[in-house]
Amino acid sequence: MTEIAKIAIVDDEVHIRALLEQTLEDLDGEPEILTAANGAEGLALIERERPQLVFLDVMMPLMNGYEVCAAVRSNPDLAATTIVMLTAKGQEADRTRGLETGAHHFVTKPFDPDEILDLAREILQAS
Amino acid sequence: MIKASNYLKPAWVRRQFELAFPLLPPGTSAALWLSGKLLAEIGGAASGLAEDTPGAQAFHLVLEQERVGTLLLSSPATQALDWGKAFAHALQGILDAEHARRSVAQETLESYREMALLQRAVTELNHSLKPAAVAASLLKEFDGRKDTAGHGAVFLRNPDSASLELIQSFGEDAAKTFARLQGSRLFAEMATREAGDIINDLPASSQWAEEATDFKALLWLPLIAHGENLGLLVLASRHADGFAAGDLKRAQTLSSVAAAALRNAQLYAAEQDMFQSFVRVIATAIDAKSPYTAGHCRRVPEIALMIAEMAHQADSGPFADFVLDEDKRNTLQIAAMLHDCGKVVTPEWVVDKATKLDHIENRIHLIATRFEVLRRDAEIALYRALAEHADGDAARRIYQERLQQLDDDFAFIEKCNLGAEFTSDEQVARIQDVARTTWRDSRGEAFPLLTENEVYNLSVQRGTLNPEERKIIEDHAVHTINMLSQISFPRSLRNVTEYAAGHHERMDGRGYPRGLKRDQLSIPARIVAIADIFEALTAPDRPYRKPGTLNWAINIMHRMKLDNHIDGELFDLFISQGVYAAYAQKHLVAGQIDDVDVARYLG
Ligand SMILES: [Fe+2]
Numbered sequence: 054m055t056e057i058a059k060i061a062i063v064d065d066e067v068h069i070r071a072l073l074e075q076t077l078e079d080l081d082g083e084p085e086i087l088t089a090a091n092g093a094e095g096l097a098l099i100e101r102e103r104p105q106l107v108f109l110d111v112m113m114p115l116m117n118g119y120e121v122c123a124a125v126r127s128n129p130d131l132a133a134t135t136i137v138m139l140t141a142k143g144q145e146a147d148r149t150r151g152l153e154t155g156a157h158h159f160v161t162k163p164f165d166p167d168e169i170l171d172l173a174r175e176i177l178q179a180s
Numbered sequence: 181m182i183k184a185s186n187y188l189k190p191a192w193v194r195r196q197f198e199l200a201f202p203l204l205p206p207g208t209s210a211a212l213w214l215s216g217k218l219l220a221e222i223g224g225a226a227s228g229l230a231e232d233t234p235g236a237q238a239f240h241l242v243l244e245q246e247r248v249g250t251l252l253l254s255s256p257a258t259q260a261l262d263w264g265k266a267f268a269h270a271l272q273g274i275l276d277a278e279h280a281r282r283s284v285a286q287e288t289l290e291s292y293r294e295m296a297l298l299q300r301a302v303t304e305l306n307h308s309l310k311p312a313a314v315a316a317s318l319l320k321e322f323d324g325r326k327d328t329a330g331h332g333a334v335f336l337r338n339p340d341s342a343s344l345e346l347i348q349s350f351g352e353d354a355a356k357t358f359a360r361l362q363g364s365r366l367f368a369e370m371a372t373r374e375a376g377d378i379i380n381d382l383p384a385s386s387q388w389a390e391e392a393t394d395f396k397a398l399l400w401l402p403l404i405a406h407g408e409n410l411g412l413l414v415l416a417s418r419h420a421d422g423f424a425a426g427d428l429k430r431a432q433t434l435s436s437v438a439a440a441a442l443r444n445a446q447l448y449a450a451e452q453d454m455f456q457s458f459v460r461v462i463a464t465a466i467d468a469k470s471p472y473t474a475g476h477c478r479r480v481p482e483i484a485l486m487i488a489e490m491a492h493q494a495d496s497g498p499f500a501d502f503v504l505d506e507d508k509r510n511t512l513q514i515a516a517m518l519h520d521c522g523k524v525v526t527p528e529w530v531v532d533k534a535t536k537l538d539h540i541e542n543r544i545h546l547i548a549t550r551f552e553v554l555r556r557d558a559e560i561a562l563y564r565a566l567a568e569h570a571d572g573d574a575a576r577r578i579y580q581e582r583l584q585q586l587d588d589d590f591a592f593i594e595k596c597n598l599g600a601e602f603t604s605d606e607q608v609a610r611i612q613d614v615a616r617t618t619w620r621d622s623r624g625e626a627f628p629l630l631t632e633n634e635v636y637n638l639s640v641q642r643g644t645l646n647p648e649e650r651k652i653i654e655d656h657a658v659h660t661i662n663m664l665s666q667i668s669f670p671r672s673l674r675n676v677t678e679y680a681a682g683h684h685e686r687m688d689g690r691g692y693p694r695g696l697k698r699d700q701l702s703i704p705a706r707i708v709a710i711a712d713i714f715e716a717l718t719a720p721d722r723p724y725r726k727p728g729t730l731n732w733a734i735n736i737m738h739r740m741k742l743d744n745h746i747d748g749e750l751f752d753l754f755i756s757q758g759v760y761a762a763y764a765q766k767h768l769v770a771g772q773i774d775d776v777d778v779a780r781y782l783g
């Protein structure tokens with residue numbers, strides 16, 4: 054990681070954005086954390102900023118997480134972007150669909166902050 | 181330390197500066213520092229602007245009495261100061277609100293963290309119903325973590341003595357170091373406390389410095405479930421600042437789950453113990469019922485488990501795929517202990533029937549008495565002849581011949597009664613002859629020397645049991661099935677009845693009670709059958725029979741293999757893996773152990 058890492062959080066719920074952001078601030082190297090409040094805005098943000106890592110909610114207005122994920126995956130410029138999907142508890146069946154659209158990891162909400170940090174470190178180190 | 185630089189986004193501050201700048205007198209410069217980080221600056225003189233820059237004005241930003249940042253302003257015009265004051269006030273307000281929001285968020289994240297930990301722990305720690313496995317899972321939560329304690333141990337209280345016993349541990353030389361700790365006054369103190377705690381920097385403690393020299397910091401927690409103190413979790417570190425409050429909290433969350441799991445494990449173990457002891461009581465009762473089968477129900481499981489273990493270890497041949505897991509082992513042991521439980525309803529006089537005339541009592545004595553009557557009759561006949569002046573010599577000869585015949589007949593009946601040898605058709609005819617002899621009571625009424633029932637029993641050609649009695653004996657296998665199928669075994673033991681019920685079946689389907697064939701019997705059921713026979717043949721403690729030798733027993737079993745009575749593959753395993761020899765070493769008496777020609781039986 055020579056340059057400062059970029060992480061995007063795309064979720065329509067403000068508290069999830071705030072909590073994820075606060076969690077990710079504990080990462081070393083002070084990565085730049087970007088947020089978007091719906092799918093369309095999120096896709097634009099990802100295309101513009103090309104973050105290494107995206108936390109992507111499934112259920113969102115305008116464009117849901119699967120659609121954003123599929124759009125990101127179909128864009129060769131974004132091949133280096135790793136997508137972590139945020140699924141609601143009890144909706145683990147969403148994972149199959151997420152995998153099909155090209156998500157790499159899944160985290161259930163409410164998320165375990167330690168799990169988020171471990172996952173982010175692992176992904177940023179690999180990129 | 182509060183990291184205020186995260187509280188405001190640099191882009192937002194920059195935009196704020198840009199919007200305000202046109203309102204300020206020309207020549208003004210401004211900069212915002214938060215937590216030692218320059219967030220934004222504006223104006224010609226801004227770079228290098230510091231508190232001690234001449235003419236610079238500093239407005240301090242404070243959170244929780246801590247100075248977290250500074251708005252620096254340098255301007256030729258004094259009204260810029262008013263702007264600075266207003267802007268700093270607004271920033272302070274935003275920081276206060278953000279600080280409050282963040283502390284709420286922090287609380288939420290802590291709950292998330294604990295919830296996630298609990299969710300995982302409940303699954304992990306309830307994975308097993310073995311106390312040692314629960315303890316191992318608990319320690320796994322601490323072993324190898326980046327903030328690791330380095331050492332950890334779980335002690336469980338012995339329910340009888342209440343003393344703490346080391347069950348699981350991790351770390352370099354863990355067993356030794358924790359044993360030393362266990363001997364210390366500090367440990368005794370930890371064991372009595374009702375709540376957990378941390379001691380950091382042990383070497384600096386005036387009270388405990390001498391006590392735990394292996395470690396520099398300790399964290400401990402009693403494992404309490406339903407108000408019962410089950411044991412102690414101890415984490416130890418070689419760093420003086422080994423543990424923080426967060427570590428204790430995390431350990432508390434995990435320990436509460438672990439304690440509940442341990443309690444379940446202990447309750448389960450107690451249930452198992454109780455069940456096992458019931459099984460033992462039944463086995464002991466059957467063994468005690470008859471001197472003919474003493475120790476049988478205790479020894480059959482031993483043989484069965486030895487055979488099963490060998491089948492499990494085989495990685496080629498017919499038992500390559502046979503796996504003896506823990507459930508199967510328990511099932512087999514219980515089945516082998518209970519295989520003859522149906523014998524509790526078998527009348528003892530049948531089980532113990534040593535002679536053909538046994539019926540509660542050996543009835544040979546009644547017959548002996550009748551022979552005695554005939555002897556007296558002969559004697560009376562002699563005296564009567566002498567008194568009538570008949571030919572004395574002839575009368576004496578007749579008397580002697582009569583006595584001789586009676587003695588011969590009685591000796592013959594007595595021998596038949598033992599059932600030790602095959603009784604031929606000619607011998608059956610002779611029994612009927614003897615029965616036709618009559619004796620008279622004092623009123624002159626005539627009776628046959630042997631009753632119909634006595635003739636029937638004496639005419640049994642093999643052994644001592646008549647067909648009805650043989651049926652009663654064989655019925656024990658039916659009773660075993662009936663009794664065992666009434667027990668509601670847990671899933672893990674659901675095969676007990678099948679394993680136990682087949683011990684008198686034969687591979688060719690000519691056994692009892694169901695006449696099942698080899699492929700209708702599970703391997704463990706066939707194992708119980710072989711163990712049953714081997715035990716019966718080699719039992720050293722049977723009355724009226726001297727114990728059979730090893731070679732004699734195996735020879736009989738070999739014939740049973742050739743007859744398709746017992747499972748040939750199991751017999752081969754039994755011989756080739758030396759199961760018989762290992763068992764003989766343990767349970768047979770010296771006179772029984774002779775050389776077994778293994779090669780001959782494996783041909
Ligand atoms: Fe039996």
Ligand SMILES: [Fe+2]
Pocket residue numbers: 476519520712
């Ligand atoms: Fe038996």
